[in-house]
Amino acid sequence: MTRARNIAVLWWLLPFAILVLSALLQVSRGVYFHIFTHDMFVPLEGALHLQHGHLPHRDFVSPLGILYYVIHWVPGLVVPISASTLIYANLLAALLVALVALVLGRQRLPLWLASIVALYLGLVASSPRQIGEAATAISNNASYNRFGWALIGLLAIVAACPRPDPTRRSSLIDGAVTGGLLTALFLIKLTYAGAALGIVLVTLVTVRRLSDWRFPAMLFGLFGSVVLLVELGTGLIHLYLADVRMAASVATDVLRPAFAIRLLFYCATGAVAVLVIGLLNERDQRRHRLWVPRTLLSLAIVLAGVAIGIQNHPELENPLLAIAVLVAGYPALRMMRTPVLQAGEAAAGRLAGLLCATAFVAMAAVSMVQDVAAIGWTAMAPRARGADVAWLAETPIADLALSGSNLPVGPLGTDPAVRNDVALMGVIGEGVALLRPHVQGRHDAVVLPLTFSNPFPLILGLPPVRHEIAWWHAGRTFSQDRKPDPALLLGGVDYVMMPKRYMSYSTVLAFRQAYAPEIARDFRVVDENGSWQLLARRDCRARALC
Numbered sequence: 001m002t003r004a005r006n007i008a009v010l011w012w013l014l015p016f017a018i019l020v021l022s023a024l025l026q027v028s029r030g031v032y033f034h035i036f037t038h039d040m041f042v043p044l045e046g047a048l049h050l051q052h053g054h055l056p057h058r059d060f061v062s063p064l065g066i067l068y069y070v071i072h073w074v075p076g077l078v079v080p081i082s083a084s085t086l087i088y089a090n091l092l093a094a095l096l097v098a099l100v101a102l103v104l105g106r107q108r109l110p111l112w113l114a115s116i117v118a119l120y121l122g123l124v125a126s127s128p129r130q131i132g133e134a135a136t137a138i139s140n141n142a143s144y145n146r147f148g149w150a151l152i153g154l155l156a157i158v159a160a161c162p163r164p165d166p167t168r169r170s171s172l173i174d175g176a177v178t179g180g181l182l183t184a185l186f187l188i189k190l191t192y193a194g195a196a197l198g199i200v201l202v203t204l205v206t207v208r209r210l211s212d213w214r215f216p217a218m219l220f221g222l223f224g225s226v227v228l229l230v231e232l233g234t235g236l237i238h239l240y241l242a243d244v245r246m247a248a249s250v251a252t253d254v255l256r257p258a259f260a261i262r263l264l265f266y267c268a269t270g271a272v273a274v275l276v277i278g279l280l281n282e283r284d285q286r287r288h289r290l291w292v293p294r295t296l297l298s299l300a301i302v303l304a305g306v307a308i309g310i311q312n313h314p315e316l317e318n319p320l321l322a323i324a325v326l327v328a329g330y331p332a333l334r335m336m337r338t339p340v341l342q343a344g345e346a347a348a349g350r351l352a353g354l355l356c357a358t359a360f361v362a363m364a365a366v367s368m369v370q371d372v373a374a375i376g377w378t379a380m381a382p383r384a385r386g387a388d389v390a391w392l393a394e395t396p397i398a399d400l401a402l403s404g405s406n407l408p409v410g411p412l413g414t415d416p417a418v419r420n421d422v423a424l425m426g427v428i429g430e431g432v433a434l435l436r437p438h439v440q441g442r443h444d445a446v447v448l449p450l451t452f453s454n455p456f457p458l459i460l461g462l463p464p465v466r467h468e469i470a471w472w473h474a475g476r477t478f479s480q481d482r483k484p485d486p487a488l489l490l491g492g493v494d495y496v497m498m499p500k501r502y503m504s505y506s507t508v509l510a511f512r513q514a515y516a517p518e519i520a521r522d523f524r525v526v527d528e529n530g531s532w533q534l535l536a537r538r539d540c541r542a543r544a545l546c
Contacts (some may be wrong), residue, residue: 015119022375023091030401031083032378036139037421041453043072057239062470063247067187083400094126120364125150129374132315148192153323155181175218195304202300206293250479270321278328298328322364329356388426416501430531449497450511474510486518498533
């Protein structure tokens, strides 16, 4: 008994130990980036906005919900905001997901399998790997996508896998958890909330079949109550929806038909496995040859992942494939926990459960191995050296480390686009050097660079820009016609920074063109160097910044 109990304790501790260890490895030599370093300033400046009392949608434009920024704000209550904040926020989300997955999974699955599910979802939430890319493509990029994948995977398990011995209380608990997860997804990114709602609705007409009204009543009651309270208390919900509509109205190539076809082919093998496992586990298919509810639900989960993938970065990875296998094989997996079965039934049931569990582990291992390798790579990868990154040592993001790989740097010829993240940091460093003498140690100057994200408030200890967009991307978050009001955006700005070279320079040009008349009218050039032009407000006496 003691040995069995010790093994059980190890299974309980395993996912949390690995997740904490992975976070420690990621910060041990500095938070490593290979690509998309400029993305890090989106969540970090969001946390900075919250520290200054600003709220998304009211004080700055964001197609993401407030919960995403709150997750990154929480570590700042304990330690100063830095590059490590990204890892701490990921760890916080991963631990919460793993805890819920293990507690609720233990009521449905064998402990060892519930532990692996918790670890899988935790790694999905916290891996630094660019989803769909190799283990060396470290970006810590768009963590809202990883949070969303993990939460919707957990929601699918809770909703689609009713407990073996359901009670009124368990139905209410499952409904509350599912409603809480749906609410969290809604307050992070609407794409995932929409896909999750689709999974819930399919669940209600397949495996749950509306027979227990307590589950949907609690689910939608909790979701509606929280959303209503947030709207009544802060007024953010209708502003959030307006920000999402603005982003949707300027987005181009939303459906991505060519990529959608590629993604469907990528998911085909996994979908076939889901189909086979689902059909083998349908108990009533003899009576209802065309109605195989769990199989249909499992395929719907796969398609939900495809729909999300089309809306996200075009990457060939669908973390819901493994979850769909688990849902499809749940009847057999559930039998592994049933203590009283006849001899023949027990042997067949446990064999079927073992095969389904093996299928899940095999499919989950594809991404888990890459994620673990990526975490190890962050601790071993060569770091960049030289003037482009040396200046970081005297900033709040001294814990940022960039790839030391030999990549071409830019610009090339007359092309103003820099060619890698090390060169980008060099450009930002030149901007800091240009701006610092003009700010003169003050902490109330507001600086707006015409770039994808704004690194200067965090680096120089300045307030963030009110009414800015969380990230400026021409054709994704703003256009010449759909953009923040120039009077609101520029009204509180003291300095405008115009880059002469930068990453995603097409966005720089679109940003400059969108506000060119107002900038020319209200600002004048006061300094420049090889990478930046600094403009100060003409009426600087109003802020005593002359």
